[in-house]
Amino acid sequence: MTKAKRICTLLLRLLALAATIIAIIIMVTSRDSAKILNMKFNAKYSNTPAFKYFVIANAVVSIYSLMVLFLPSKNSLWHLVLVLDVVITMLLTSAISAALAIAYVGKKGNSHAGWLPICGQFPKFCNHVGGALIAGFVAALAYMVLLLYSLHTVVGPFFTVKA
Amino acid sequence: MAPEGAEKTEAGQIPAVVAEPPKPLILLVLRLLAFLATAAATVVMALNKESKTLVVATIGSTPVTATLTAEFQHTPAFVFFVVANAVASFHNLLVLVLDFCGQKLDYKGLRLLMIPILDMMVIALLSGGATAAAFMSELGKNGNSHARWNKICDKFNTFCDHGGGALIASFIGLGLLLVIAVMSIITLQKLKITTCQAVP
Numbered sequence: 515m516t517k518a519k520r521i522c523t524l525l526l527r528l529l530a531l532a533a534t535i536i537a538i539i540i541m542v543t544s545r546d547s548a549k550i551l552n553m554k555f556n557a558k559y560s561n562t563p564a565f566k567y568f569v570i571a572n573a574v575v576s577i578y579s580l581m582v583l584f585l586p587s588k589n590s591l592w593h594l595v596l597v598l599d600v601v602i603t604m605l606l607t608s609a610i611s612a613a614l615a616i617a618y619v620g621k622k623g624n625s626h627a628g629w630l631p632i633c634g635q636f637p638k639f640c641n642h643v644g645g646a647l648i649a650g651f652v653a654a655l656a657y658m659v660l661l662l663y664s665l666h667t668v669v670g671p672f673f674t675v676k677a
Numbered sequence: 678m679a680p681e682g683a684e685k686t687e688a689g690q691i692p693a694v695v696a697e698p699p700k701p702l703i704l705l706v707l708r709l710l711a712f713l714a715t716a717a718a719t720v721v722m723a724l725n726k727e728s729k730t731l732v733v734a735t736i737g738s739t740p741v742t743a744t745l746t747a748e749f750q751h752t753p754a755f756v757f758f759v760v761a762n763a764v765a766s767f768h769n770l771l772v773l774v775l776d777f778c779g780q781k782l783d784y785k786g787l788r789l790l791m792i793p794i795l796d797m798m799v800i801a802l803l804s805g806g807a808t809a810a811a812f813m814s815e816l817g818k819n820g821n822s823h824a825r826w827n828k829i830c831d832k833f834n835t836f837c838d839h840g841g842g843a844l845i846a847s848f849i850g851l852g853l854l855l856v857i858a859v860m861s862i863i864t865l866q867k868l869k870i871t872t873c874q875a876v877p
Binding site for chain 1: 747748751790801804805809810811817821824826827829858862863866869
């Protein structure tokens with residue numbers, strides 16, 4: 515790979531690493547408490563399995579990004595990296611999608627199932643989760659662009675038109 | 678060994694035309710299975726509906742009944758699930774048709790590049806839809822005591838069973854698509870290595 519392509523992929527991976535770490539930190543520090551009818555209620559991210567899955571998936575992706583950043587170029591493992599990128603992108607999109615689905619129920623409720631929205635009582639929790647979702651979305655987008663770029667780098671030389 | 682159809686230009690130049698290697702039968706079989714799985718998931722979830730008549734109150738001696746329905750349209754996650762599976766099955770069908778009769782409809786080998794790229798995008802979409810629906814069903818099955826959300830699966834058994842079946846089919850389709858994509862990438866990388874080695 516040429517120098518420009520390598521720098522481009524490096525930047526994208528750094529962006530994804532930063533976004534996943536930010537998402538983890540914001541999600542883990544989200545908590546709120548409210549007093550309803552003289553009873554104290556707590557809202558934490560660990561109450562919902564979807565948010566726990568979000569944190570775990572982002573942790574796995576950040577560790578993988580860190581490992582790949584330190585991989586020396588011209589190593590034969592780069593073929594494996596392209597394949598693992600597909601799996602990691604799938605993991606990221608599934609995590610952000612699941613967290614978004616549950617957060618939607620928390621914000622708007624579901625009248626058919628009799629589920630009331632909880633964002634009115636826990637505004638700080640909802641804001642934190644929203645921030646974490648945005649960071650997770652940026653990470654997923656960065657990895658998608660990285661995947662398409664890597665694929666283009668592998669297949670691109672086939673379509674070089676001679677001058 | 679240079680792939681057939683490659684034009685050798687001057688030394689150091691990459692050939693402009695590469696013929697596609699013959700597609701192994703296993704890729705076609707896997708793609709057919711993935712198409713069937715995603716199509717089944719779409720159909721089962723789209724026809725998922727259950728109505729139940731419950732006695733809500735009793736006025737005097739006449740019971741007041743209310744009919745509650747559970748449909749897939751009530752939850753945005755399930756709507757996204759149906760849409761994602763429909764897109765994935767349509768993509769699989771298109772690629773199957775292209776593989777069978779598309780050796781003539783090729784423009785500068787663009788097909789070799791577009792199919793793995795489209796595969797990646799469909800994998801991302803499908804994984805998002807399947808996981809969102811999975812966590813939503815888990816919420817419906819177990820409820821959430823912290824948010825005071827009651828479970829609904831004890832009342833709507835058939836709805837939950839059908840939804841679970843559609844989820845399983847969708848995950849099988851997702852796994853098959855992943856295997857297909859990985860095999861395509863490995864083939865492309867091997868092709869690139871042989872092509873680059875063919876040029877002196």
